Amino acid sequence: MSILIVIEESNGAVHRMSREAVVAGQALGRDFDLPVSAVLLGHDTSDLCQSLDSTQLHEILQADHPLLGSYSSDGFSRALAQVIESESPRYVIAGHTYMVRDFFPRVSAKLNIPFLADNIAYRVEGGALTLTKQILAAKLVADVAPAGDGPCIISFQSAAFQEEDVAEGSEATARQVSISLEDGSIRTTSEEPFQEAASAVDLSSAEVIVSVGRGIGKEENLPLAQELAAAMGAELAASRPVVDSGWLEGYHQIGSSGQTVAPKLYFALGISGAIQHVVGMKGSKNIVLINKDPDAPLFELADYGVVGDLLEIVPKLKKALQA
Amino acid sequence: MKIAVLVKQVPGGDSPLRISDDQLWVIEDNVNFITNESDAYAVEEALQLREKSGEGEVVAVSFGPERTQRTIREALSKGADRGIHIEDSYPYSSDPLKIATALSEALKEEQFDLILSGLQSDDYGFGQVGVLLGETLGMTTATLVMSTELSDGSLKVKRELESGWFQWVSLSLPASISIQSGINTPRYPSLKGIMGAKKKEIKSVAPDSATAAAQAISRVYIPQKTKKTEMIEGTADQQVKRLAEVLKKEIRVV
Structure with a gap:
């Protein structure tokens, strides 16, 4: 044994x-x-x-x-x-x-x-x-x-x-x-692995990342996050559901099927914190989360948490940062 | 082309999760049960494969308690041809090998060319029933499938690897493949589809209870919090004020 x-x-x-x-x-x-x-x-x-x-x-x-x-x-x-x-x-x-x-x-x-x-x-x-x-x-x-x-x-x-x-x-x-494997025991053929369209942004070197999750609600709300990112000099990232919905390109994706990042600040908007996402960002020095669901697992990992409506808070925060 | 698609009914993400008295599951009273997310993508992929080939049959298969029939009915309303319900006497079985054995018993006579399943369930997330079933039925298998191409009795799939890499794999049929979320855009059922689904057959099958258990959940509980989180309370304006202070003076990124 x-x-x-x-x-x-x-x-x-x-x-x-x-x-x-x-x-x-x-x-x-x-x-x-x-x-x-x-x-x-x-x-x-x-x-x-x-x-x-x-x-x-x-x-x-x-x-x-x-x-x-x-x-x-x-x-x-x-x-x-x-x-x-x-x-x-x-x-x-x-x-x-x-x-x-x-x-x-x-x-x-x-x-x-x-x-x-x-x-x-x-x-x-x-x-x-x-x-x-x-x-x-x-x-x-x-x-x-x-x-x-x-x-x-x-x-x-x-x-x-x-x-x-x-x-x-x-x-x-x-x-x-x-090991005994007879000819014909492998019934599949695999081609060479490849990467899709190269990333336009290098998230791994970004110091500040604003990351959007399903809680953003709809594609029309994305500019709120983009404007906050611009105000903070941050790169924009996303969790898988946002990319799956086609609201952002795949190279924005953080997590097991996307990029792994460790910025100084990871500012998460409406992200619940599925493990597939968490493995890609848990090394971040500071994590801030805004989510209306107080039970979102990412609050466990956050240094600062805000339970609230990001559609209301994000525009106000942008103004406060620009003041 | 005869296609089975495995669907599972799971608690929706916004459902309140209170632990049941036996500490083995959640109290179901206020739980909003939905089709598991990646399974919904698998249903859509199955329908598209049938539509592209212009012939064949899509059978929605589920293992679970009686409420599971709603999930099968939803797949039928989107266009699946018939359903098979392996009726579990236990509301929350969590033994993948035992579930796969029950599915295999119920499906082996059907001689499916292709079995589609979602990558993993959003409740327990063991992520293996589709592959277990494929092995048990002597099929080829592939997981994390992000694209399918069917031609002349062979199947080519694009598999997701780690860190943004992909790979095309050709499989001989019959095959069992598990579908990654995001592979397609699942359709909504039409009113006609919903009406038509009521007439479609759902066959109920009792699982063979003689199968020995392989693994079991002994307790479900709330995770211990390990990190100290400052929860910023107050009105939106108060929260914004504190957040701005944190960003400027504590983390100092602005």
Whole structure:
């Protein structure tokens, strides 16, 4: 029995959320007194393996196969299922990345084991594991637990653990794990990843950002935010619903599917604070939120909060700042 | 082309959320139940795929308590051809593997070419039933789909990757894909559609209760506040005055 951390590659390095997953896995290893190992799915993963050299791990398993050279849900799910069957870990841990969302449920169904997804914390009581996840747009949280004693798969939300907390140690042993994938087992073909129209504004270097959410109400109200941004010398950004509605171009979007920013001031207008948005702005030095919903989760993160009608407050604030 | 679209009924974002006595869910009395947001996009995508191919059938499928029928009816009023309701005796099931098993039992005879689902539900957000079902039925799968192209029995989808990247992926059929919000502009039901939906069939199916649980929610509660937030109170004018002071003198960005 062991803790097995699934490592994902991102731009030739270990994905940030995989490093956070290592922290989670190491903590679980201490709590359950189990050895902690990592698994790399791919082809020729020796560079990635080396980059884990100083990380305190029991073993680094290389699940290597030519058909795993580029990501596919078919290939990665079969490979990980084979690793779990041969290694019998108690917990399989990963960051809740887009790739993990894409193929982990397949592993859960193949092996008929639970996938406890997108958790923010865990605790151990009487030897039993309980996970915590946000529900109902982060307005509430829920304790979730696996029903049986068998192995289970667990993913953690971005920033649930801090990557700086990775425990360093002596060199882990690398070991090849054989994967069998016959020709034709990958039923999909993937083209090269691409980015859409390049960003006209570099939000990541902006010192002040005025960001608009669904609470702006309608497209006709956008000038209020634009004028406030102009008065403050700020860049304009938005949460996903505003971009989905076509009110602003995609390059204004902050969050997991948009840009990540850390300005001196993040001035949020009518943003509720879904986690997909929060991961893109939680590093901001100061957060101010105006929202008419006092239960908006982003108030939890804000340094200053105003419960009120932004359509009334924003024009007045613009005037006050220009006075 | 025979298309299933999985829809879920969830509490609307502006609903009051008071925790129920058993601490497992919310008191439903004043909750405004709506179609899950990304599922509404999946319904629209299914209808557009049927319209583009000029033939075929769209079946709206939902797992949930009796009130769920309203969500199926909404998809029918927008143009789905018929509905399948897997009637759950429990009002708030939260075990994705068990739900997917029930869906698989109910749908395997249908031989769908394509299953569409929303990326994740806005209540529990486990985000996996569509993929679990695809795997169980031996289909190809793809998630975070932002565009679909169907031609000659194969499907090409544009997948969203992280940090503003995308990728085109071709899949063989049958396939189960999960749709990201924003892929299209969901239509409103027409009056004719609403009237017509009343005559459309919704088949009710009882789930196989013998399936063992894989995971369970043991308690629902209000999150602990960790950060100190200054809530600026008063009239709008008082709030504006304090905000201007904060921006000029405390954060000093103006």
